[in-house]
Amino acid sequence: MAKDSDSSSMVRLNIGGKKFYTTIDTLTRREPESMLAAMFSGRHTVFQDSEGYIFVDRDGKHFRHILNWLRDGAVPTLTESKFLELLREAEYYQLLGLIERIHAVINKRKEDNELDTELTRIDIIKCIQSEKVRFRGLNLSGLDLSKLDLSLVDFSYACLRNVFFSRANLQSAKFRDVDAEGSIFHNATLRECEFAGANLRGALLAGANLQSANLQDACMIDCSFCGADLRSAHLQTADLTNANLEGANLEGANLKGAKLRNANLKGANLQRAYLRHVNLRDTHLEGAKLDGANLLGAIR
Known part of the structure; x- marks a missing residue:
C-alpha cells in the first residue's frame, strides 16, 4: 500500500x-x-x-x-x-x-415462494427448549441458526446447505454425512464435533473452534478456515483442495492422507502435526510453523 x-x-x-x-x-x-x-x-x-x-x-x-x-x-x-x-x-x-x-x-x-424447509428457526428453538434435539436426515437448508445453543444436537444425514451457524454453540454436535455446502460457521464452537464424510464444500469456518473435531473423509474444497482452531483435529483423508487455512492452529492435527493441493497454510501452526506421506508440493506454507511435525515421506 x-x-x-x-x-x-x-x-x-x-x-x-x-x-x-x-x-x-x-x-x-x-x-x-x-x-x-x-x-x-x-x-x-x-x-x-x-x-x-x-x-x-x-x-x-x-x-x-x-x-x-x-x-x-x-x-x-x-x-x-x-x-x-x-x-x-x-x-x-x-x-x-x-x-x-x-x-x-x-x-x-x-x-x-413457499419453499420452506421442513422446520423453521422457531421450530428449532422449540425443539431445543423441549430437549428434542435430533434432526437426522431433515432438510434445514437456508435457515438462520446463528447464536443458538445446539451442543450435542444430532444433524447426521441432514441437508444443511447455506445454513447460517455463525457464533452458534455446536460443541459435540453430530454432522456425519451431512450436506452442508456453503454453510456459515464463522466463530462457531465446534469442539469435538463429528463431521466424518460431510460435504462442507465452500463452507466458511473462519475463527471457528474445531479442537479435536472429527473431519475424516470430509469434502472441504474451497473452505475458509482462516484463524480457526483445529488443534488435535482428525483430518485423515479429508479433501482440503483450495482451502484457506491461513493463520489456522493445526497443532497436533492428524492430516494423514489429506488432499492439500493449492491449500493456503501461510502462517499456520503445524507443530507436532501428522503429515506423513502427505503431498505438500502445491501447498502454500510460507511462514508456517512445522516444529516437531511428522513429515516422514511427505512430498515437498
Whole structure:
C-alpha cells in the first residue's frame, strides 16, 4: 500500500483483471473485521504494480457489488445463482454483514415462494427448549441458526446447505454425512464435533473452534478456515483442495492422507502435526510453523 495511509487516500485495485478505484475509508469503515479492512488498515504491506494497482486474484465480476455494499450498504437484485456467486465473494473477503444480508434475502424469497424447509428457526428453538434435539436426515437448508445453543444436537444425514451457524454453540454436535455446502460457521464452537464424510464444500469456518473435531473423509474444497482452531483435529483423508487455512492452529492435527493441493497454510501452526506421506508440493506454507511435525515421506 502507498505510504500515505490517510483514510481518504485513493486506491487502485485490479480484481482478476477488472480495475476499480475507491478509497481506504470505503474499504475499512463498514466492515472493519473483513479481510479488505485488514489489508488496508496500515498494519500490512500491500504491493502495487508499476501502474499503482493492487492485484487480488479473484473473479472481478461481482466486485462492484462488494464496493456498493461497502459504500452505502446496498444489496443488488440478483438471480439466486448470481446471489450464490456474490455470497462466495463475500465469504472470501469475510464481509459478515453482507453475508447476513444475502442469507436474509435468499430466505425471504424462499418464504415468498413457499419453499420452506421442513422446520423453521422457531421450530428449532422449540425443539431445543423441549430437549428434542435430533434432526437426522431433515432438510434445514437456508435457515438462520446463528447464536443458538445446539451442543450435542444430532444433524447426521441432514441437508444443511447455506445454513447460517455463525457464533452458534455446536460443541459435540453430530454432522456425519451431512450436506452442508456453503454453510456459515464463522466463530462457531465446534469442539469435538463429528463431521466424518460431510460435504462442507465452500463452507466458511473462519475463527471457528474445531479442537479435536472429527473431519475424516470430509469434502472441504474451497473452505475458509482462516484463524480457526483445529488443534488435535482428525483430518485423515479429508479433501482440503483450495482451502484457506491461513493463520489456522493445526497443532497436533492428524492430516494423514489429506488432499492439500493449492491449500493456503501461510502462517499456520503445524507443530507436532501428522503429515506423513502427505503431498505438500502445491501447498502454500510460507511462514508456517512445522516444529516437531511428522513429515516422514511427505512430498515437498
